[in-house]
Amino acid sequence: MLKRLPVILVPFTLLACGQVETEVPSPPPVSAPEPTVEVADQPPPPLEVRGVTTLVDESPEPDVVEVSLTAGVTQVTIDGKVVEAYTYNGQFPGPLLEARQGQRIIVHFTNALPEPTTIHWHGLRIPAEMDGSPRIQSPVKPGETFTYDFVAPDAGSFWYHPHVRTNEQIEKGLYGPMIIREPQDPRVTRERFLLLDDVLLTSGGDFAPFLQSNMEAMHGRLGNTLLTNGLVNGQGLEDVVRSGERERWRIVNTSNARTMVLTLEGAEFQVVGTDGGLLPQPYSTERLEIAVGQRYDLEVIYFAPGEVKLQSWVLTRNSSGDVVEVPVTVFTVEAAAEVVNAAPVEWKGAPLPDRAEDETVTITIDAVNDPQLGIMWRLNGEAHSHTPLFTFPEGRTVRLRLSNTLGPEHPFHLHGQFFRIADAGGGRASPPGLKDTVLVPGFTDVEIVAYMDNPGRWMAHCHILEHAELGMMSELVVEPKQ
Ligand code: C2O
Ligand code: CU
Secondary structure (H helix, E strand, O other): OOOOOOOOOOOOOOOOOOOOOOOOOOOOOOOOOOOOOOOOOOOOOOOOEEOOOEOOOOOOOOOEEEEEEEEEEEEEEEOOEEEEEEEEOOEOOOOEEEEEOOOEEEEEEEEEOOOOEOOEEEOOOOOHHHOOOOOOOOOEOOOOEEEEEEEOOOOEEEEEEOOOOHHHHOOOOOOEEEEEEOOOOOOOOEEEEEEEEEEOEOOOOOEOOOOOOHHHHHHOOOOOEEEEOOEEOOOOOOEEEEOOOEEEEEEEEOOOOOOEEEEEEOOEEEEEEEOOEEEEEEEOOOOEEEOOOOEEEEEEEOOOOEEEEEEEEEEEEOOOOOEEEEEEEEEEEEEEOOOOOOOOOOOOOOOOOOOOOOEEEEEEEEEEEEOOOEEEEEEOOEOOOOOOOEEEEOOEEEEEEEEEOOOOOEEEEEOOOEEEEEEOOOOOOOOOOOEOEEEEOOOOEEEEEEEEOOOEEEEEEEOOHHHHHOOOEEEEEEEOOO
16 A cells, blocks of 8 residues: 655655735726825735744834744654654744844743754854854753844845754754845735755654764755645645735745755746845746755745645656656645735845955865764865864955865855855856855856855855764854954
């Protein structure tokens, strides 16, 4: 008998290779009197975000968002089996932290885990002491607390996760979504946050042992279960909307290692934002590739009634042993026939910085055999380097050539700064917009142009968490202007 679909066979890739809806306005009566009194602009109602629960703001101050997060061990149910997970506030994934650009965010963090941890605010260009780097902040011990306190500098979709023993802590459920809002939100009907994950579970339902195979050390931990907001293939997250509505979907890939390739059936979408917020110009694509750590914001338009399916394409073997790419549905929406006509949305992010490049440097990625760990991943010949790869003066515009000398791919992540992808490598089109993570395919050179504007000591690492734990972790220094 077939196992309950759609749990995927292991290993399925050895090959890692509101304005609320407005009804169509009827024409005003011809004799409508001119309004004589200016009506003050009412702030529009906050946009609803579906799929996640939002942290309660404990602060009465309008410019402060103050929340509490506790990391702890919680029994959650995945695919009908009880799993001992790591959670924020008992939730898998953690709750949504929502703020406006320029607001001060205060997070009262308590560690109720049996091991030390930190929280890293992935993508936020905040001061280095608040970044959750265990190289700067000493990890919060079990039973202890820490207060993160920073101002949100950029609008966009971000996520938070620990930066200690990440391959285990994140896999077990420690991650959550963040929205930093633009001063004026594009008025879609509503928003959603989809956190895509890929976990490796045993048949008993536990997290499989960590770093026990060469495959996992080589390609990262590729899972056998796709989760959307903690639910297997998004089952339980289904929703019903009305045809003609428009939504903003914020998507993050929180997997340890799996690059996601997504398609959408039954609705139209365009890409409106990425790691660094809204794009100057939306674009259309059939297949959306999201490397680990990256975010994409989509405008989804339910142009017709019917079933809408978000699918993730994964490699697997068919019954004759051939490798095939198959779609796994990770989220479904039913667009009911109740037709509305949501006003077109204006998407306009700031243009990218127009800056001359000051210099070019190279980071070479390779690996060596290690008697203990099996393999050690290196950046410029060093594993787990505490010597900065480079030191730049603040404000420097640097072209970084990421030279991958081996077969496995690497989603390279830079803390504290944004960059643009200048050359995605291998003749591939470069995704536009500001990024903090870029995929470097096997045996390929990728070039990014980074804006070194945020002074401090910053981690620079592979976001395949096993690679990071096995050495592919270094740092860059940006020296403050005098
Ligand atoms: Cu998502 Cu070093 O982080
Ligand atoms: Cu890597």
